[in-house]
Amino acid sequence: MLKNYKYTIENKLCMGCGACFDENSTIELQKGYLIPSKFKDIDVCPGLGYSLPFATKEYCYKMELGVYDKIFSATSLDKTILEKASSGGIMTAIAEFLLKENFVDGIIVTKINVENGKILPMPYIARNKEDLLLAQGSKYMPVPLLSFIKTLSKSEETFALIGTPCQIAGLHLMQEKNPKYKQIIKYTIGNFCGGFRDLREIYTIFNRLKISAEDVENFSYRGGGQPGFLTIKTREGIYKIAYPKYNKMTGFSTIRRCRLCVDATAELADFSCGDAWLKKFLNKKECKSIIITRNKNASNILELMEKQKYITRDKMSIDDVIEAQKTNIYSKKIRQKARRKIFSILCKKLPDFKETSFSSKNTRLLTELKVLLSHSIFYCLQVLGLYTFIAKLIKRDNAEIIFEEKK
Ligand SMILES: Cc1cc2nc3c(=O)[nH]c(=O)nc-3n(C[C@H](O)[C@H](O)[C@H](O)COP(=O)(O)OP(=O)(O)OC[C@H]3O[C@@H](n4cnc5c(N)ncnc54)[C@H](O)[C@@H]3O)c2cc1C
Structure with a gap:
């Protein structure tokens, strides 16, 4: 092509x-x-x-x-x-x-x-x-x-x-x-x-928290120290989720x-x-x-x-x-x-990089296959609307959500 x-x-x-x-x-x-x-x-x-x-x-x-x-x-x-x-x-x-x-x-x-x-x-x-x-x-x-x-x-x-x-x-x-x-x-x-x-990740997190995107006043992935928090400011208050734990809140x-x-x-x-x-x-x-x-x-x-x-x-x-x-x-x-x-x-196209740009070591193919498979499964679960339930069940998603109500 x-x-x-x-x-x-x-x-x-x-x-x-x-x-x-x-x-x-x-x-x-x-x-x-x-x-x-x-x-x-x-x-x-x-x-x-x-x-x-x-x-x-x-x-x-x-x-x-x-x-x-x-x-x-x-x-x-x-x-x-x-x-x-x-x-x-x-x-x-x-x-x-x-x-x-x-x-x-x-x-x-x-x-x-x-x-x-x-x-x-x-x-x-x-x-x-x-x-x-x-x-x-x-x-x-x-x-x-x-x-x-x-x-x-x-x-x-x-x-x-x-x-x-x-x-x-x-x-x-x-x-x-x-x-x-x-x-x-x-x-x-x-x-x-x-x-x-x-960008689908952010909107899915809003859905999970039952936040309407229209109500969001401010959004940041990091802040508040190292490693900091993902922060969503809405009319009602501020939601904080520790970085990088929010990553597992969606199947993306x-x-x-x-x-x-x-x-x-x-x-x-x-x-x-x-x-x-x-x-x-x-x-x-x-x-x-x-x-x-x-x-x-x-x-x-x-x-x-x-x-x-x-x-x-x-x-x-x-x-x-x-x-x-x-x-x-x-x-x-x-x-x-x-x-x-x-x-x-798997017949997927690759970006062109010189072989000297990465290690010539042979690490495990099985590891890569497992990772790829798990990404595909979580993505499918997300699309089917089952991700949140399964991720909680297998304790994959353990992100703590802190909510500070507006005074
Ligand atoms: C997608 C991504 C992945 C990262 N992964 C790692 C990592 O694996 N390991 C690691 O040590 N650090 C990583 N960082 C960098 C790290 O988060 C900090 O940005 C960096 O250490 C500088 O910190 P600082 O306090 O100087 O940045 P700050 O003072 O916060 O300034 C950050 C600057 O980067 C710009 N910026 C932020 N995101 C983007 C973006 N997506 N595109 C263009 N400009 C942007 C901002 O406009 C700002 O000017 C990543 C950053 C990004 C954006």
Whole structure:
């Protein structure tokens, strides 16, 4: 089959990044994705796979993490940034620094927009700290960030972009095709990524809680510390469900393209940021981010940020990063070969990644088959309306729901 948008969508290789959108098209919600009425530029689709940088003379390389210059654990020194951060607020701190020090004119970020019963991601340009604070928190949903960038193609301003590994890969493909995007987007700040579910998950959670989407005033996946809570604010009060326990409240699992992703740490970004899930920090209730700089320019910026008291940072070992991200790295990098094999045996299409981007180890095919089977069963139960009952029965769904009534 010709590789066009239909190929990507029908083969579940789409992750909804928006790179293929025609900038003049309308967008609608279909099966949990935002899909445009008109497509163009399918040759910049990161869903089909992309090249990850390999070992160079100048920089270090580790299969699990990609090419890197320096690695730190870091925390923003700004209390207002930390208040709503996913972990150490480092992505927002870097963005604020780039703005304040005039490295760029704006930062491309994403917030969740709640309007008329629709809870949707909304990319926008942040021009100051207040704008950046509105974007804080991880959005575990497809975000058509790259369709937004197309609206900037004639801009004379410069920007930094905050996004997931696949969005940043899509941007690189767009920049290769049209160098104008290189002049416009000067820096990328990527998050580590273990994948996300489609937008049907949120609406199903509302149904479970008997909340009408029209009554929702505010929604966030994370917040209130590390790991924090999914929070739904309605007219009646606030619902809180511990992260990531809410994941098992529905039969939807991480989308297929995320399961076939080999980019755990945003290997193409200038700055790659994640959560420091390490006992030594968690025991002391320290919210720390991990930051990997991928080139000297990014490392120099981080050094300036420390000198100017935007952040505190400490060197971090590769082993600590891999330990902190072991679930994500094990899934995306170590088990990938076996997972790809199972999908191939089942005649499913795969994204193209060089074999050097993931481990050559042969892990158990049976494990992958079991996981795939369980995802399919839970999905079918969800569609049949039986998931909640079965998930409670087998004690899969044990998420505690906290409700604070409005006073
Ligand atoms: C889908 C997803 C999966 C993730 N998986 C992991 C993981 O496996 N391991 C790990 O350590 N960390 C993961 N993270 C990253 C982590 O949750 C934090 O974002 C990161 O550690 C930075 O924390 P912070 O406190 O600096 O972020 P904050 O100060 O909260 O800033 C986050 C920034 O990211 C932007 N953003 C959030 N979600 C999206 C999105 N979907 N698309 C585009 N931009 C977005 C926001 O606009 C904001 O500017 C994931 C994030 C996402 C979005």
